[in-house]
Amino acid sequence: MTTSSATQIRLAKNTPGIPDASFWNFTHDPVEAPKEGEVKIKLHYISIDPAMRGWMTPIRSYMPPVQIGEVMRAFGIGEVIESKNNQFAVGDFVHGFTGVQTEASLDATFLRKLNLDDAPLDVQMGGLGWPGFTGYFGMTDICNPQPGDVVVVSGASGAVGEVACQVAKYAGAYVIGIAGGEKKCAYLRDELNLNAVIDYKNDDVKAKLKEVAPKGVDVYFDNVGGDTLNTVLGMIRYKARIAVCGAISQYANMDKPQGPGNYMKLISSSGTMRGFTMKDYLMQIPEASQQLATWYNEGQLKVQTHVVDGIENFADTLQMLFHGKNFGKLMVKL
Amino acid sequence: MTTSSATQIRLAKNTPGIPDASFWNFTHDPVEAPKEGEVKIKLHYISIDPAMRGWMTPIRSYMPPVQIGEVMRAFGIGEVIESKNNQFAVGDFVHGFTGVQTEASLDATFLRKLNLDDAPLDVQMGGLGWPGFTGYFGMTDICNPQPGDVVVVSGASGAVGEVACQVAKYAGAYVIGIAGGEKKCAYLRDELNLNAVIDYKNDDVKAKLKEVAPKGVDVYFDNVGGDTLNTVLGMIRYKARIAVCGAISQYANMDKPQGPGNYMKLISSSGTMRGFTMKDYLMQIPEASQQLATWYNEGQLKVQTHVVDGIENFADTLQMLFHGKNFGKLMVKL
Numbered sequence: 255m256t257t258s259s260a261t262q263i264r265l266a267k268n269t270p271g272i273p274d275a276s277f278w279n280f281t282h283d284p285v286e287a288p289k290e291g292e293v294k295i296k297l298h299y300i301s302i303d304p305a306m307r308g309w310m311t312p313i314r315s316y317m318p319p320v321q322i323g324e325v326m327r328a329f330g331i332g333e334v335i336e337s338k339n340n341q342f343a344v345g346d347f348v349h350g351f352t353g354v355q356t357e358a359s360l361d362a363t364f365l366r367k368l369n370l371d372d373a374p375l376d377v378q379m380g381g382l383g384w385p386g387f388t389g390y391f392g393m394t395d396i397c398n399p400q401p402g403d404v405v406v407v408s409g410a411s412g413a414v415g416e417v418a419c420q421v422a423k424y425a426g427a428y429v430i431g432i433a434g435g436e437k438k439c440a441y442l443r444d445e446l447n448l449n450a451v452i453d454y455k456n457d458d459v460k461a462k463l464k465e466v467a468p469k470g471v472d473v474y475f476d477n478v479g480g481d482t483l484n485t486v487l488g489m490i491r492y493k494a495r496i497a498v499c500g501a502i503s504q505y506a507n508m509d510k511p512q513g514p515g516n517y518m519k520l521i522s523s524s525g526t527m528r529g530f531t532m533k534d535y536l537m538q539i540p541e542a543s544q545q546l547a548t549w550y551n552e553g554q555l556k557v558q559t560h561v562v563d564g565i566e567n568f569a570d571t572l573q574m575l576f577h578g579k580n581f582g583k584l585m586v587k588l
Numbered sequence: 589m590t591t592s593s594a595t596q597i598r599l600a601k602n603t604p605g606i607p608d609a610s611f612w613n614f615t616h617d618p619v620e621a622p623k624e625g626e627v628k629i630k631l632h633y634i635s636i637d638p639a640m641r642g643w644m645t646p647i648r649s650y651m652p653p654v655q656i657g658e659v660m661r662a663f664g665i666g667e668v669i670e671s672k673n674n675q676f677a678v679g680d681f682v683h684g685f686t687g688v689q690t691e692a693s694l695d696a697t698f699l700r701k702l703n704l705d706d707a708p709l710d711v712q713m714g715g716l717g718w719p720g721f722t723g724y725f726g727m728t729d730i731c732n733p734q735p736g737d738v739v740v741v742s743g744a745s746g747a748v749g750e751v752a753c754q755v756a757k758y759a760g761a762y763v764i765g766i767a768g769g770e771k772k773c774a775y776l777r778d779e780l781n782l783n784a785v786i787d788y789k790n791d792d793v794k795a796k797l798k799e800v801a802p803k804g805v806d807v808y809f810d811n812v813g814g815d816t817l818n819t820v821l822g823m824i825r826y827k828a829r830i831a832v833c834g835a836i837s838q839y840a841n842m843d844k845p846q847g848p849g850n851y852m853k854l855i856s857s858s859g860t861m862r863g864f865t866m867k868d869y870l871m872q873i874p875e876a877s878q879q880l881a882t883w884y885n886e887g888q889l890k891v892q893t894h895v896v897d898g899i900e901n902f903a904d905t906l907q908m909l910f911h912g913k914n915f916g917k918l919m920v921k922l
Contacts, residue, residue, distance in 0.1 A: 308856070315856040484847065498854050513818065513847025520832050520863030522642070522649040527861045529854030 260285045262325045263282025263354040263568055268312045272506045272576045275569040277310070278326070281506055288338045288359040295332030295348060297356050299379050299561075302571050302584040303329065304477075307505040316531050325353040329384055331368065331375050332358070342367065347375065348382060356428030357586055366539070372547040380413045380583025381557025382550055384532060387542040388499060389475075391535045393425075396497040396528050397473040401426030404467045406486055409477030410448070411558065412436035413583030414499060416473045417546070419446055420555055427473065430466055432459065432482060434578045441581075445556050460485045470494075479504045480512050487516035490523045498529040506576055594619045596659045597688040597902055602646045605766045606840045606910045609903040611644070611656050620908035622693040629666030629682060631690050633713050633895075635649065637663065638917040641839040650865050659687040663718055665702065665709050666692070676701065681709065690904055690922055700873070702810045706881040714890025714917025716884055718866060721876040722833060723751030723809075725758075725869045730831040730862050731807040735760030738801045740820055743811030744782070745892065747917030748833060751880070752809045753780055754889055759888075764800055766793065767911045768815060775915075779890050794819045814846050821850035821859075828859040831856070840910055841851045848885060892916025 259282070265277045288294045309327045312319045320327050320352050330352030339362040342348065350365040352358055368375070380386060392414070400406050404423040409415040410431030417441070422429045431442040434455040442451045450466035452459055459482060463471075470491040476483050479501030485515045487496070504511040520527060535542070549555035562571045562578045567588055574580045593616070600613045622730050634692030643661045644652045644900045654661050664686030668676050673696040676682065678699045684699040686692055702709070714720060726748070739756040743749040744765030753776070758764045759760060765776040768789040776785045784800035797805075804825040810817050819831070829832055838845040854861060858921045869876070883889035896905045899922055908914045 257710070316858075333829050409630050431599070479852065498851070500855065504852065511849040511852055513844040513849040513851055515847040516853065517832070517847055518835050518838065518845055518863075520861065520865070521834065521865060524650075524864050524868050525862070527851070527854065528859070529852075529856070531855060534858050 260357040260412055261355060261565055262548055263565065265310060265320050265322055265324055265326055268310050268319070268322060268370060270311070270506065270509050273307070273569070273575060274573060277463055277494040278569050279323075279345065280371045280490065286355045286359050290338050291336045291362060292338050292359050293342045293348070293362050293365070294336035295352065295357065296335050297330050297332045297352055297588050298347075299375060299377050299530040300354055300565065300568070300588065301329035301384070302575060302580075302586060303385075303504060304500050304502050304566075304575060307508075307576075311508055314531075316533055322573040325355055326385060327351060331379055331381070339508070348396045350428055354565070356565060360387040369547075372543075374581070376585060377550070377557055379585050380559045381417050381555065382543070382546050383583075385413030385583055386417040386546050386557065387535065387539055388413040388419055388532055388541045391532070391538065392497040392499050392530060393418040393421040394477055395535070396530055397422070397495045399425040399427040399473050403427045403472040404430070404470065404473050405475070405492070406430045406432065406463070406467070407475040407477075408432040408482050408486075409452075409500070410500060411441055411476060411581060413557070413559075415475070415477055416582070417555070418555060419448055420549075422473070422475075424449070424554075426547075427476060430463070432478075438581055443509045454482065461487075463489060473497075475499060476501070478502050481509070483513075484514040484516050487514050487519050487525075490525045492523050494523055494525040496525065498527055500579075502576065508540065543583055560584045561587050563587050591872050594691040595689060595899055597899065599644060599654050599656055599660050602643070602644050602653070602656060603842065604820055604843050607641070607644065607903070608905055608907060610743055612903050613657075619691045620693050622670055624672050625696060626693050627668045627676045627682070627696050627699070628668050628670035628693045629686065629691065631666045631686055631692070631922050632681075632918045633666050633709060633900070634686070634688055634899070634922065635663035635713050635718070635913075636902075636909060636920060637719075638834050638836050638839060639907060640906060641842075641910075642802075642844040644827040645842060650867055659689055661685060662688045663713070665713055670828050671803050678853065683712065688708070688899070690899060699811070703827040703881075706877075707884055709918060710895055710917070710921075711884070713812050713919050714893045715751050715889065716877070717917075719747030719917055720751045720891065721869065721873060723748040724755055724774055724876045724880060725866070725872065726809055726833050726864060727752040729866060729869070731809055733759040733761040733807050735915070737761045737806040737808070738764070738804065739807040740764045740797070740801070740805050740827075741809040741811075742766040742788075742816050742820075743834070743836060744785075745775055745915060746811060747893075749809070749811055750780065750891060751889070753782060756790040756807070756809075757782070758888075764797070764864055766812075772915055775892065788816065794822075797823060807831075809833060810835070816850040818846075818850050821848050821853050824853055824857045824859045825858055830859065830861040832861055836910065836912075838869040863905045894918045895921050897921050
């Protein structure tokens with residue numbers, strides 16, 4: 255038996271708030287050999303996601319919470335270095351719940367093999383991966399934009415938002431992206447060619463939205479919650495669809511989250527507000543994966559990734575999310 | 589020309605809050621003769637509805653607001669006393685937007701002729717009328733309860749709620765009604781045979797709901813908003829459906845309504861919250877009308893009405909709504 259040089263990051267506490275370094279313990283426990291059906295992987299990328307805040311909260315949600323002392327849950331991309339599963343060979347690259355660690359032996363049932371020809375690995379973690387699928391299904395299935403519909407996407411330059419925006423553009427909608435700061439807004443305007451862009455850090459969101467959507471909003475893809483959700487709800491049109499995907503503005507505030515007082519506009523507008531997670535679409539991943547890869551390789555889908563080097567930077571990188579400091583899909587490269 | 593003894597109640601102010609007597613002016617203007625296509629009717633019943641608070645608010649909603657000096661908008665049932673429309677004969681009874689007045693000449697396009705054999709007129713204003721249709725479509729189309737589903741209805745003894753409850757019972761759901769006070773709760777328990785009843789005036793709603801719905805809630809038909817909506821949202825199950833029909837707890841508070849912080853549960857539960865008004869179902873009224881009349885005459889549908897005599901009691905009667913003092917469909921009889 256060789257001594258492992260693997261690193262694991264474990265949950266040290268589960269109080270509310272934006273998690274800083276004190277939330278984590280580093281360990282260097284040896285990695286067990288894979289059992290029958292498992293594979294051992296060497297991690298290349300660890301995904302940094304808003305959902306992590308939820309997984310750390312000790313309340314049963316769509317997944318059980320991570321326990322104190324457990325390796326933190328995360329999506330990752332790794333290379334198979336030992337296989338006890340005949341679906342996976344050494345050298346294959348896989349995506350799945352790997353945890354925040356450098357190596358792991360994992361049940362292969364829920365791992366997805368990646369096609370290296372589709373796109374670089376970081377892109378397959380972002381726009382062509384789980385966040386991209388989330389934007390794709392939320393926009394197509396829940397929002398169902400029609401030609402000419404006025405579509406608003408918040409967190410528009412993020413990994414989920416940018417795909418949601420582009421899917422709506424392809425559907426022929428008039429797409430308005432909301433993001434923070436000139437750099438992100440320039441990307442939305444100049445690279446994604448959105449019809450209008452709102453910079454929530456510099457614009458009065460309500461006034462600007464009235465200016466660019468004078469007749470109101472048909473579709474809202476919400477990644478942020480808070481005041482933005484309330485403002486858009488106040489402007490919805492008849493039979494509007496709101497996909498509730500995330501609430502990054504509220505995750506540090508989960509003991510007393512802000513509810514949208516304008517939800518009553520749903521009554522007078524016969525609007526629908528629907529939440530979802532990728533859990534609802536697991537069986538349809540191949541459809542999204544193929545469609546997004548096709549668009550990407552035709553040059554029709556643009557995606558942005560934000561890669562930080564080194565597992566030792568995990569805590570700092572996670573904090574960037576809650577301050578909107580990332581630009582594109584955030585991940586740690588090992 | 590004879591001098592009219594008609595009475596009209598007109599909007600005197602449109603400030604927020606529960607409308608007291610100071611919101612109304614009484615006039616005794618003569619009623620014009622019906623023009624071509626119109627009928628003149630003598631009012632028998634005027635419906636008192638939560639929607640009135642919205643119609644008085646000077647914000648464009650699903651209908652334009654009532655202007656200061658205009659006759660207050662209301663549903664009513666009247667008898668045709670003069671007809672210039674060949675679809676309606678003198679002696680017919682009709683339902684529609686009659687306004688709060690004793691007589692009126694009205695465009696007959698949107699009047700609905702009542703079948704006196706279906707049920708007494710007060711019942712046709714309540715459970716077999718507009719509120720009943722609202723409960724019927726909200727429950728069938730938006731909530732779509734399945735056998736064994738846990739269904740919660742607030743304002744359950746009201747005109748909309750009692751029909752929603754009974755429609756859910758017919759679908760084979762486990763139905764929990766929320767109402768205020770022992771009299772209403774006894775009605776829900778003993779007359780409507782609901783599976784469980786919560787008295788929001790005497791029970792801890794959250795604790796009681798956890799007791800009677802330990803596995804959570806599949807369907808919520810919301811007539812009240814506020815804390816009750818938030819509590820139920822916190823307990824929804826996977827793919828829950830919430831029909832947002834009204835928010836009686838918030839109508840006096842429309843400048844700063846309470847939003848449900850637990851709306852985020854929609855994400856983790858893949859839940860849907862959908863608003864509606866009868867505007868969405870105008871073409872399907874005959875379906876609901878026939879179904880509800882059939883159930884009523886078979887003794888399978890029970891409805892409660894609360895009739896107050898005299899147009900002079902309009903202002904006091906409207907206030908009863910906002911204090912939950914009515915029991916069943918509230919109306920003024922002329």
